Amino acid sequence: MSAPIRYYYDLMSQPSRALFIIFRLSNMPFEDCVVALRNGEHLTEDFKKEINRFQRVPCIHDNGYKLAESVAILRYLSAKGKIPEHLYPKYFVDQSRVDEFLEWQHMSLRLTCAMYFRTVWLEPLLTGRTPSEAKIETFRMQMERNLDVVEEVWLEGKDFLTGSSLTVADIFAACEIEQTRMADYDVRIKYPKIRAWLKRVRQSCNPYYDVAHEFVYKISGTGPQAKL
Amino acid sequence: MSAPIRYYYDLMSQPSRALFIIFRLSNMPFEDCVVALRNGEHLTEDFKKEINRFQRVPCIHDNGYKLAESVAILRYLSAKGKIPEHLYPKYFVDQSRVDEFLEWQHMSLRLTCAMYFRTVWLEPLLTGRTPSEAKIETFRMQMERNLDVVEEVWLEGKDFLTGSSLTVADIFAACEIEQTRMADYDVRIKYPKIRAWLKRVRQSCNPYYDVAHEFVYKISGTGPQAKL
Known part of the structure; x- marks a missing residue:
């Protein structure tokens, strides 16, 4: 072994x-x-x-x-056979749909959620300076342009991002979106489909979802139950 | 068929x-x-x-x-068997090294080269406004931090990004870097390894490399020979 x-x-x-x-x-x-x-x-x-x-x-x-x-x-x-097929499909057509999300997210969902988190939470912590309202607003708008795409395109007519069941695409996406909680952003207010989908992702991944997000919940001052 | x-x-x-x-x-x-x-x-x-x-x-x-x-x-x-193995390896270990580059580039090389191009060339064209020197400098520094990684890490001791021969990783990378020519940035001045590598990539891909970059050469006012 x-x-x-x-x-x-x-x-x-x-x-x-x-x-x-x-x-x-x-x-x-x-x-x-x-x-x-x-x-x-x-x-x-x-x-x-x-x-x-x-x-x-x-x-x-x-x-x-x-x-x-x-x-x-x-x-x-x-x-290497370490990831079950239901999480990351082996059949190349199904796999390409998951890959499409994994490639899409880098410069869209991931970049803009991370920039919002950094601007609103991380930089003030490191520098002691508060960002201007205009700056926060710019980063919020860029992030919401991508959350709109998740809500309206990826989740259109489907329970999960790439079909009717959970894949790694949903897990990567949820982890990016959860990060914004720490910057006190509640994605669930404007986005009903994302709200319901996040709940499904968490349920499908627990207990590991909550273990992984323990620190995020703590920083954001909300338990998972408070918002999901 | x-x-x-x-x-x-x-x-x-x-x-x-x-x-x-x-x-x-x-x-x-x-x-x-x-x-x-x-x-x-x-x-x-x-x-x-x-x-x-x-x-x-x-x-x-x-x-x-x-x-x-x-x-x-x-x-x-x-x-689907449409891409030859020497360009994108089928053996999963070799493939993972190419994948590592393809995933790395999005938020690093691609993002920062594209932002530099956009700031220096595209936005002035669309808005008629010239960016401040400070703004150009910020985007140039962000881009060069990633060009440094290409020069010092990816090309360390190798002729191509992931080994001794051309793969799709090199082609994706070269196309990002060539874009900055239009913003009058000449990567070859500061980066001798990138300079030599770009030449190898072009030679390995021609005549298609020059066909694909015809418009880039035209806009930048330099033929491929002028700089390579």
Whole structure:
């Protein structure tokens, strides 16, 4: 038997949470390698040399093979038979629909939710400066343009983003959207389909969804029940 | 025999050029469906309904199956046996290294090169306003942080981004970097490894590389020879 993969992650990172939930749902054993981003543990020369040349999380080591980028990691482990087919389809047509979401999200949902979170929550924390209302408004609008697409296009006539059941696409998306809670944004107010879908995603992924989001719930001062 | 896929693209779009070059190198026949972004042809309700619900290019129709997102399209066509293995490996470990680049580029190289191009070339053209030096400088620095990673990490000790020969990763990357020529940025000045690598990529992809970049060369006022 080969050693379990080493999984380097921080649950404060959205794609780290997504993979954490996916690995748990897949019953895939892994060696827990928590990296505290808040302490800059990823910024050392040692980390760059030994763990991940891009100095980010998530990443894995599989018997010495180092791989970064959450979607690449997911595909690699799927090819190794570690991810069940219902979460990431093997049939190439079904897989392409999930891939379409995974590729779409980077520069749309992920970028704009992350920028909103950073502007409203992270930067004020790091710099002590409050962003202007106009700046918050700009980032909110950019984010909502993409939430509109999730509500109106991805969730049109479907219970989940790519069909009638949960896939990794839903897990990646939910983890991005949950991040905005910490910036006190409640996506559920304007988006009824997203509200209902998030509830389904959480139910399909629990108990791991709540474990992964424990810190998010704590920071946002709302338990999962308060909003879902 | 089934009909060739319909390929919707505009050579002004970086991922459109990448797929165009990949399809030509793969000897894959396709029906040429040019979409003039400059005329807003992608913004009509018809386009949204009939061609691509996300109103972007590139996208394909394969006997009625509609798929968007360049990387998802590439994988779908690879699974159908349309893309040769040397361009996109079939062995999952080799594939994961190419995937790592394809996933990395979105929010790093692609985002920052595109933002620089947009700020320095596209927005002044559309609005008639010149960006401030400080703004250009900010976007240039963000872009160069990622060009540094290409120079120092991806190209470290290798002729191509993921190994000793050309893959789709190189083609996607080169198309992003070439876009900045139009904003009068010459990547070759500061980055000797990128300079030499771009030359190799162009040589490996010609005559299709030059065909795809004809408009880029024209706008930037430099033939391919002038800089490469």
